[in-house]
Amino acid sequence: MDMLTQIIFNSLIAGAIYALVALGFNLIYGATKFFNFAHGSIAIAGGYATFYFNKILGVDVYLSVLLGILCAGFLGYISNKLVFSPLRKKKSSHMIFMVASLGILIVIQAVISLIFTSEFQTLSSSLASSKKYIFLTGIITKTQLILFLSVLLIMGLLVLVLKKTMLGKTISAISDSEEIARNIGINSNRVISYVFVIGSAIAGVAGIFVGFDTGISPTMGMSLLLKGVIASIIGGVGNVYGGVLAAFMLGLIENFGVWNFSGEWKDAISFAVLILFLLFRPQGMFGKK
Amino acid sequence: MEYFIHIGIVFFIYAILAVSLNLVVGYTGLLSLAHAAFFGIGAYATAILLTKYNINFFVSAGVGMGLAGMASLFIGIVLSKFKDDYYALASLGFNVIVCSFFINLDSITGGVIGIPGIKKPSFFGLEIHSNFAYLILALVFFVIIFLVSRFIVQSSFGRALRAIRDDENALAVFGYKVLNFKLVIFVISAMMAAIAGSLFASYITYIDPSIFTITESVFILTIIILGGLSSLRGSLLGALFLILLPEYLRILGLPNDTAAQVRQIIYGLALIFLMLYRPKGLVGEYEMK
Amino acid sequence: MKKNTWFIVVGIVVVLGIVGFVFNSKKSSGTTKIVALYPLTGGLASWGESSQKSTQLAVDEINAKGGVNGKRLEIVYQDHKCDPKEALSIYQQSLAQSKIFTSSSCSGTVLAIAPSLKNDNSVLLATVVASTKISSSSPLVYRNWVIETKQAEIAGQEIKSLGLKKIGIINEETDFGKGLATGLQNYLKDSGVAVVADSFATGATDIRTQLTKLKAANVEALFIAPQTEASSEVILTQMEELNFKPKLLVNDIILGAPNLIAKHQALLEGARGGNFVSKSDKLQGFLDKYKAKYGADCAHTTACAVAYDTAYMIADAIKANGDSPQGVADYMRSVNYQGVSGTTTFDQANDRSGVGYVLSEIKGGQVQLVK
Structure with a gap:
């Protein structure tokens, strides 16, 4: 029984990563209403950018993290500018957006593999050397603690931006209805561009933490994204708090699933939960009907 | 010469997969990402019955079709509750779950170790040994499936499907049982994919779960989007192009690490550019909505 | 009929390209x-x-x-x-x-x-x-x-000779990892040694809960069967993180990877396993x-x-x-x-x-x- 705390910690760490992916995904989905598959690979690209600056160029860790986040944001900007914005001008369907984003996912993955090979990389030199804390009977590393706190911080900031700033209000207006927003004079293209930058930057944070915590490989983007998407659907698409809470819940479900069955059922469990939710509570845990 | 025969067999198998998926995605407008699951069910059924129970290829292919039909009926009923991107996501989830079964039902499927030594089909005790004979077999299956598909598409049933795709509600108003139409085509398509699986298993003689992942589903989707939705001939062109692409790249003699990634980049860019400039695909007639 | 022509032309061009090439690559006589x-x-x-x-x-x-x-x-x-x-x-x-x-x-x-x-x-x-x-x-x-069964047997013999009563196995879900794990399980079947086994998918980077589970089971020794160096790295790092330090039995992936051994020297000290290429x-x-x-x-x-x-x-x-x-x-x-x-x-x-x-x-x- 003394492992219970540890399992909960494991779940929270996994959940924190999913939460970061879900936060960015939610934001972009809210404004554009399509499933952006590229989101996961942008997260991983952020991790690799940090890896490049820190491990290859020898830039200071904190600066590298910042550069990694900027790179992810920039990729978000570029993907919107070159692909999604023109598609929006043509009034393409959401399915077309989705397939195009699948294309971006594949391209980013392949480009990362070309530059960094398809092998697995870790950002920290050795995690074992990172400081460990013991709470109750569970162990948590310093990296993981920072990760956990970052999620709360980013969530807080995001809520603040959405609720208190002009930008946040225009984003909400576009999320409610892009047409009305445009009619009342909001430059929706510019706002959506911001949304892509912010959402992708948050995804970048997720990728960087994965790199520090366990390690990244170019093809991880898809599964990372899917977990984030599952979390945001369970939490109710567009609901910031709901997404984060659901991400932690997904972490718990997965890890208790592994605890009770075996490691190989992990992904199947998450998708089974997703399908059950879609069937019986499509609006999510906290969504309104 | 053997090489062309090999390419021919692989082409026919993927042509079957593409044509059958096009019935669902192109003609009915349901973006399914679960096709590899049915492909896998057919392959596994054939492999198990042929190797463990020594049952005739055609019988085991039939059993594979039956199993894929049942699985697709269940999955189809669940999926019928969803629309557009949720449909795509849930179907992808089902692919992951089916794949998990392939991995975890060790005693039946051999788990990750897979099933080696799958036999070639035999007619009245006469085993198909040469690849040329196998090519003929694959061709026969392909022609049958192509003709059946064309018949479906040109029948009043096919017209109803396209009507569902274009305006589901209108059709429901006229008293059509839209759900039944969707289910029937989904099941037919899955059974066709199962045939491709049977051919694949006994041709390659070895299968394992890694062949039937979502990556494969995305690949088949790429074929039909490239060729063109709602165009059976388009699917053939797409399959031809994407099956030959890796062969071309190998011939070009790029460094191996580069070649694999260049191929991925071409897939990805193809998707992006098609969505931007020709969402109907090379010879398609329908644009996703 | 424009579309038909288009279709046929593209098809023929694509096929001819490949035919042309393959017939060009003839054997050269000097090599x-x-x-x-x-x-x-x-x-x-x-x-x-x-x-x-x-x-x-x-x-x-x-x-x-x-x-x-x-x-x-x-x-x-x-x-x-x-x-x-x-x-x-x-x-x-x-x-x-x-x-x-x-x-x-x-x-x-x-x-x-x-x-x-x-x-x-x-x-x-x-x-x-x-x-x-x-x-x-x-x-x-x-x-x-x-063949792998011989490698699993070496680990099994070591377990028997040490007189261990309860061991853990963690393997990567690949034919090699799984083959080793089942090989060892079969070898220990009638020996009275209790086995707690778990696995993780290729590409999984978070296997803490599987390891926590094995740690909670209080296994006396752990047999690790990864497929690649990368997944070995994941297992070893997360074991260190969780302070999980049982007696280790490893496969030849780890034994044959000097970089990995150098990086996780403390944890791997005293780890044993079978290898068929020996120092000479x-x-x-x-x-x-x-x-x-x-x-x-x-x-x-x-x-x-x-x-x-x-x-x-x-x-x-x-x-x-x-x-x-x-x-x-x-x-x-x-x-x-x-x-x-x-x-x-x-x-x-x-x-x-x-x-x-x-x-x-x-x-x-x-x-x-x-x-």
Whole structure:
């Protein structure tokens, strides 16, 4: 029984990563209403950018993290500018957006593999050397603690931006209805561009933490994204708090699933939960009907 | 010469997969990402019955079709509750779950170790040994499936499907049982994919779960989007192009690490550019909505 | 009819391109070609790369001494990506160039090719494949690697001799990892040793809960069966993170990875496992040459040594029996080769015999034989 705390910690760490992916995904989905598959690979690209600056160029860790986040944001900007914005001008369907984003996912993955090979990389030199804390009977590393706190911080900031700033209000207006927003004079293209930058930057944070915590490989983007998407659907698409809470819940479900069955059922469990939710509570845990 | 025969067999198998998926995605407008699951069910059924129970290829292919039909009926009923991107996501989830079964039902499927030594089909005790004979077999299956598909598409049933795709509600108003139409085509398509699986298993003689992942589903989707939705001939062109692409790249003699990634980049860019400039695909007639 | 024309034209152009090329690639007379199918991309790329570099080292040496029967030896490296379908494609495409094949890693690729060998009169020397399924898969497949069950048995014997009552197993969900895990479980079936087993998917980076589970079970020893160095890294790092330090039994992936051992020296100290290539002056001589040529240590000692030996054995076979595939196969049947990886002979099932897995221990960051 003394492992219970540890399992909960494991779940929270996994959940924190999913939460970061879900936060960015939610934001972009809210404004554009399509499933952006590229989101996961942008997260991983952020991790690799940090890896490049820190491990290859020898830039200071904190600066590298910042550069990694900027790179992810920039990729978000570029993907919107070159692909999604023109598609929006043509009034393409959401399915077309989705397939195009699948294309971006594949391209980013392949480009990362070309530059960094398809092998697995870790950002920290050795995690074992990172400081460990013991709470109750569970162990948590310093990296993981920072990760956990970052999620709360980013969530807080995001809520603040959405609720208190002009930008946040225009984003909400576009999320409610892009047409009305445009009619009342909001430059929706510019706002959506911001949304892509912010959402992708948050995804970048997720990728960087994965790199520090366990390690990244170019093809991880898809599964990372899917977990984030599952979390945001369970939490109710567009609901910031709901997404984060659901991400932690997904972490718990997965890890208790592994605890009770075996490691190989992990992904199947998450998708089974997703399908059950879609069937019986499509609006999510906290969504309104 | 053997090489062309090999390419021919692989082409026919993927042509079957593409044509059958096009019935669902192109003609009915349901973006399914679960096709590899049915492909896998057919392959596994054939492999198990042929190797463990020594049952005739055609019988085991039939059993594979039956199993894929049942699985697709269940999955189809669940999926019928969803629309557009949720449909795509849930179907992808089902692919992951089916794949998990392939991995975890060790005693039946051999788990990750897979099933080696799958036999070639035999007619009245006469085993198909040469690849040329196998090519003929694959061709026969392909022609049958192509003709059946064309018949479906040109029948009043096919017209109803396209009507569902274009305006589901209108059709429901006229008293059509839209759900039944969707289910029937989904099941037919899955059974066709199962045939491709049977051919694949006994041709390659070895299968394992890694062949039937979502990556494969995305690949088949790429074929039909490239060729063109709602165009059976388009699917053939797409399959031809994407099956030959890796062969071309190998011939070009790029460094191996580069070649694999260049191929991925071409897939990805193809998707992006098609969505931007020709969402109907090379010879398609329908644009996703 | 514009669309029809379009369709046919594109189809014909695409097909003709490939036909033209394949008929262009004719055999050249001054060289003897061998096709090597290695995983050069994907998760096992580092194994393929080790094999490729070692093979090339051998071939360069052979050619420097005048080649084989007056001809230069040339290896055509192809990337099978660990994908059976891809391997079969490459195999069929390469038949026009050579009928002598060698491969590394991924039993699926060997199993996909094996049934065709007889028809095409070609031969395959497979390396880095431990699966029992390959035994007797074809009389024309020679497997220069010792099968996995023997490795599992070594671990099992060690468990029995230590008198352990409860052990854990964690394996990667691949045919090799799973094969080792079930091999060990079968070996321990009636021995009264309790086994707690769990696994993780290839590419999974968070296996803390599986490890927590094993830790909670209070296992006396843990058998680790990863498929790659990357997943070994994940297991070891997260064990350190969780302060999980049982007695370790490891597989030859970890034993053959010096970088990994250096990085996790504390945790791996005293870990034991089976390895079939043991230290010798010959081996060290080869490893030194490798380092001198490529500027880095070989990442997978066993794979390097075996690939190097295999290249020499093929050259010897061609010297003795000419470059016919049948000649190579005949030669292998009765070969007794003393190479850097030890003695190579093939048994009834065409599996490597002559060497067996011997128990090794990691001591002070070095892999040493247990006496």
